[in-house]
Amino acid sequence: MQTKWITFDLDETVMQNPFGKWVFPELVAMLKREAVTEEDIMHLIISEHLQRMSDEQFLEAYDWDDILVGLAKKLEIETDINVESMVIKHSKPSKVYLLEENMLFNLEKIKRKGFRLAAVTNGYAKYQLPVLKQLGLDTVFEEVITSDSEGFAKPHTSILGKLLVKGEVIAHVGDRIDHDVQLANELGILSVFIHRSLPEAVLKVPVDERAAHPSFIRLCEEKWYKENRLRETPFLKNKCIPDLVVQSIEELAKEIDVFLE
Template structure:
């Protein structure tokens, strides 16, 4: 029997990276000083990212070097901005952190059930690995698949080809409908959606029935349209509703045997 894999998204599922509060503000300050522009530089950066997403250029949407270089060039800035260096500099506590206090223990518990774990992220290796290493996640994940190393980005199923060639992908866990739930459902593997603010009426349902609750379906539909706000994408329940929803990796670790029975 081949290796049984469970794959996990990273950002907002397992960890917090330093981009939003540290890397992007440093870049904005550098460009403001060099160009003396009145434009909202962060908005220019985010808009380019979202434009690429809307065009389904998911691999390019996370190439921050290319995005920042383009924005800087349009503003007339000539300095070379070393984003990788910034990420390494800011990869320290409390700027980066695991989203649950005992996250490493919860992931290890899942491994003890006989699964191999892989991180599957649309972030590029040079931006993700420094964070993973500082947080100790590199010692828990058996594989780390980044979009640039795979040559594909979620939700393209080809991003996980290396794992499917090596064994069986049992489940994919993530916090986004458009990247994570859609990927798992396209692959025909168990889709696990993490939502840390589930309403009480959904939490009151048995864990294997939560995804059918009308309030949860509404959450998924609203999140889907927010994630795809620059393009008109229909909400299709067979593609956009996960098999199961949990409020934490801790809950997943506790119920993994029941969930994947």
């Protein structure tokens, strides 16, 4: 029997990384001590990330060390900032966490139904692996596919090349329309969109019918344009609407085998 893989995005899907609350504030404080500028340094960091996304440099958009080197040059300062070491320092309990209380149990529940699990992330390995290990996710995911290890970033389908050699990828789960849903739809596999603040009207609808609900389509379109706010990229239902919509991994674990029969 061919191996059947289900792939998962990491950040905002399974776990919370330390960048927003811990790494970025420390980076900004370090740069402010060296730079003579009135500019908002956090804004400069995010603007460069978004510009790379706009230019479809999806791989380079998550190279935070390179972004910091470029910013330091622009601010005319010398710095030995190492983002990887900062991520390691902040990969501690309470600073990084799983997004659901029973996350590990429910991921294992999916595995017990006969599927193998892999993480597929645009984050670089050096930033993601310390968090995975701290949270115990390194023992749940049999493969961790990062954009820098593959040379491609979502939604480029080649990011899954390694897994496609090892078996069949049958579903991808994630929280972004532009990265996750589009990737799965391009491959023709089950696209599972997770959103933990779904409208009540959508939650009342069966999981496999939510994607057609008008309230969800509006939510989906709004999210698409927010994700692509610097790009003139149209919202196309065949690329942007997922097959399944869930509010939690727990909800997915209860019925995933039914939808993949």
